[in-house]
Amino acid sequence: MDIVQLLLDKGADVNLGGGEYGSPLGATISSYWCRSDIVQLLLDKGADVNLGGGAYSSPLGAASYSGKSDIVQLLLDKGADVNLDGEEYGSPLGAASYRGKSNIVHLLLDKGADVNLGGGKYGSPLGAASYQGDSDIVQLLLDKGADVNLGGEEYGSPLGAASYRGKSNIVHLLLDKGADVNLGGGEYGSPLGAASYLGESDIVQLLLDKGADVNLGGGEYGSPLGAASYRGESDIVQLLLDKGADVNLGGGEYGSPLGAASYRGDSDIVQLLLDKGADVNLGGRKYGSPLGAASYQGDSDIVQLLLDKGADVNLGGRKYGSPLGAASYRGKSDIVQLLLDKGADVNLGGGKYDSPLGAASYRGKSDIVQLLLDKGADVNLGGGKYSSPLGAGSYLGKSDIVQLLLDKGADVNLGGGQFGSPLGAATYRGKSDIVQLLLDKGADVNLAGGKYSSPLGTASYWGKWDIVQLLLDKGADVNLAGGEYGSPLGAASYTGKLDIVQFLLQKGANINMVGGDYGNALGAACYGNKPEVAKLLLEKGIDINKAGGNYGSALAAAAASDYHSPPIDLVCLLLQTGADVRSQGGCALKEAIKNGYKNVVVLLQEHGAVLDEKDQEEYGV
8 A cells, every 4th residue: 555655645646547457446456465444545536437447347357256345345336337348358347247146146236237248258247257157147138138049169059068068057048048059159159069079968958959050050069069079079979970060070170070080189070970881082171181181190999990981182272282291290100011012192382381301301300211212202392381302301400411411312402481491590590500411511691581681680670699790691682682671781770689780780781781671770660669770870870861661761761660669769869860751742740640669659749740632531630
């Protein structure tokens, strides 16, 4: 109390928002040791009772969640909005319903809380109470007119929430009140999907008896059968099949019930689904096929079973490209060998790593790399995020794999991918031993490409001092243009690597080189809100009003910056050094207005920044 009073006496802003609890008032109420005298003090000092934000979205939400009826009453007496929207719980009533605080629920309803105010993880107060299984609150909310079919984000409906939690008494109550047994939505697609996932056979049977559609698709698992298959609930799987579940209903993360069971590694369910006619080659979203899912998980028995049932060993997939790619990524040598013996194409491209060899190289699985190479894997098969197996291995930094690939003829200068080249990938990760190895093998130090435009740009961005020095010693072009930051100098300026900026300038970096998203090095430093770098560049004679980049000028880039804190010091520096506030049509003022930097707006206007009539109308000035 004394400290709070002292801070207030010293001018602390009682309504300064932010943080986990949104405001000082919210933090006080959320505390385990909540002190009503401090709450009263903050209110007496002008605390905004409806200041939103934080875990509970408002002070009233925090008090409702905590069950502090005296604080709830105090806040309501002070004008707290009983229907202020929230995030996780949707409203104060949702928070109280979730926590089972029936006295607070009664109080809020008496004060006009909207029983059907939607939102939050549970969709409504009724959804929150149904999830927790509090029959008294569920009944109260229903008596007050709660919509039994109001949808929800995670569970689709109150019935879906109760079904997921196995609250059979709530399920009965909601059904008696007219809950739609086939209301789709949520992570599990339907109430039946939620109950099937949980493995609650009594609720599954009840929902089916009430007319639940056994083939209602949707959700992460595609269908109730998919959900039960994923969880390994064999009795539920059998029950759903007996009720007519379509064994080949596609959809969801795993593509089919068979895909879900294959990923789970439940051979009994896999066999059951196959016996019921499951399509062994039905595609999937992440792993491409049931075989891809089983190969990723490393269950050799299921892989063999699927192959025996006719699984296509070369059916392409998403992230890993093929079953062989998935097994190679996971380092499952027995499955890799099995797939190869069954005719898997060792060079089948696709996926994030573009080939099985790329996947194994990225993961550092040297035994798999050797096996694939022995089976004819193309060491220069390009593509994917890392451009080649050598790029993937260089990114990981496993020198034995890099050396092996090089010994097998890997092209050290095969360009492409996010980092432009194997050298760029190694530089990004700061693997100086790999950088040296690649350079010794003839890597082109100036091979352009990727987000950072060159290996030197990458090293400059990340402040890898030893690699910057090594690359320059090997002839890296300090002024090689390209990439998001325009040049190595721009990359270092953006991230505030002052020592690298100084070093690059000493090595001949062109301070006024134009290019990249921010126009030049000063624009990059300004957008990155790096005043020390900006000051150095200005001292070195950079053109402060050079036009270019997405924001038009360095001053506008500073006003557009949203890094860490409002850029008032940086804007002051630029103005003191001669920045033109009217450059590029007053774009700096526009950016400051868009970002809500009131102090920057005032400062720019004091220095003569104005908007034309059209812009005044657009920006509300």
